[in-house]
Amino acid sequence: MAQSHVIAGEGLTQAQPKIRTIGLADLTDALARGWDDFRAMPSHAVFLCLIYPIVGFVMFRLALGANVLPLLFPLAAGFALIGPLAALGLYEMSRRREQGLDVSWKHALDVFRSPSLGAIIALGLLLVAIFLVWIAVAQAIYVASFGYAPAASMPDFVNQVLTTPAGWTLAIVGNGIGFLFAVLVLTLGVVSFPLLLDRDVGVATAVLTSVRAVLANPFTMAVWGLIVAALLLLGSLPAFIGLAVVMPVLGHATWHLYRKVVEPDGRDPTFRAPKPREQRHAADFPAALFPSRRKDPA
Numbered sequence: 116m117a118q119s120h121v122i123a124g125e126g127l128t129q130a131q132p133k134i135r136t137i138g139l140a141d142l143t144d145a146l147a148r149g150w151d152d153f154r155a156m157p158s159h160a161v162f163l164c165l166i167y168p169i170v171g172f173v174m175f176r177l178a179l180g181a182n183v184l185p186l187l188f189p190l191a192a193g194f195a196l197i198g199p200l201a202a203l204g205l206y207e208m209s210r211r212r213e214q215g216l217d218v219s220w221k222h223a224l225d226v227f228r229s230p231s232l233g234a235i236i237a238l239g240l241l242l243v244a245i246f247l248v249w250i251a252v253a254q255a256i257y258v259a260s261f262g263y264a265p266a267a268s269m270p271d272f273v274n275q276v277l278t279t280p281a282g283w284t285l286a287i288v289g290n291g292i293g294f295l296f297a298v299l300v301l302t303l304g305v306v307s308f309p310l311l312l313d314r315d316v317g318v319a320t321a322v323l324t325s326v327r328a329v330l331a332n333p334f335t336m337a338v339w340g341l342i343v344a345a346l347l348l349l350g351s352l353p354a355f356i357g358l359a360v361v362m363p364v365l366g367h368a369t370w371h372l373y374r375k376v377v378e379p380d381g382r383d384p385t386f387r388a389p390k391p392r393e394q395r396h397a398a399d400f401p402a403a404l405f406p407s408r409r410k411d412p413a
Contacts, residue, residue, distance in 0.1 A: 127279045132310065133378040134326045134331045141375045147393055150366025152209050156218055185261075187274065189253035192293055192359070195343060196246045198365070199304035200239040203245070205366030206309050206373075213258045213374075231311040234318045238307060240301065246302065249296045249342040253289060302329045309373035314380060330374045 194201075204223035206269035211225075212218050229235065251346060261283045276282035306328050316324075329336045350361030 130307070130380075131221070131320065131327075132314075132380065134324070134327050135376055135378060137332055137335050137372075137375050139338060142342065142372070144337065145368045145371040145375060146364070147310070148371040149209075149364045152212060152367035152370075153364045157363075165250040184297060185257040186250060186253060189250055189289070189293070192288060192297075192347075193246050193249055194351075194362075195297055195347055196300045197242050198343070198347075198362070199300070199308050199369070200242050201313070202362065202366030202369060203308060205237065205363055206312050206370045209367045209370035210309075210312060213370075214237070222268065231317075234306065234321065236310050236315075237318050238304070238311070238321065240258060244297065244306065245300060249293065252292060252296075256285060256289050260288075267386060297340060297344065301343075302326055303337065303370070305329060305336060305339070306373045306376055307308060309370050313373075324377065332376065357399055 127197055172244065203226045207226050208218055208223055211222055216222075226232070261275070275357060303322055303325055305325050307325040310321045310324055311318075346361045346365060347358070350357035350359075
């Protein structure tokens, strides 16, 4: 039963979300709204995305002393592959602000109380698996181009990539395959995570809706992917510090992009509000641990 809920959500007979056709002006508006959310909730956004500069700094240090230098760029590019998962708290904050609800930082963790949590975890694991496959493929491309010899230093590695046939092969093949990974993740995740936060639809419907959104707006979604890639590249310089701003802006903007692409279902937008917990007393322990032993509240 739990597994079927993760896949199908509330039920197999529910109507599929309706997709709108959007244009470049909608992308601009989504980015503007994302920036506005970031300005209104900067402490929350920085709190959620502080891990990115930290991870980037750690990777940079590792690259100086270990044979992970060739993977530094693939690791940085991989942020785009796990970005939809990492931005969950940002989607939730934009959702709450949109509805006029309290937007204190603690509510970013409300995603863990979502009815779609199982589906969110399943889709998140899929993105993590894609990220790990990408890193393995990037490593294989480097080995095929340069062998197992480690790069001596950053300047030496950059010189090899820019001035040798093996380096050109590495850059062309690596970027080409990385582009395919990025297209895959964009197609699977551009609206799937926001949809799961907004409605209890299950993984299957969320992914299918994301694919339909891309197919209905191929040019606009391609431009969105380029915008995301360009901003992530700028945010990665220097040492990924800029991601502390770029990631929250993109996260908030993605929520507003979802609102433009997927039509509302007409439900009460606060349907996800958690139910009040049953009041318990110390005298009920340990019987309260077993649902069948609890008293009927009626």
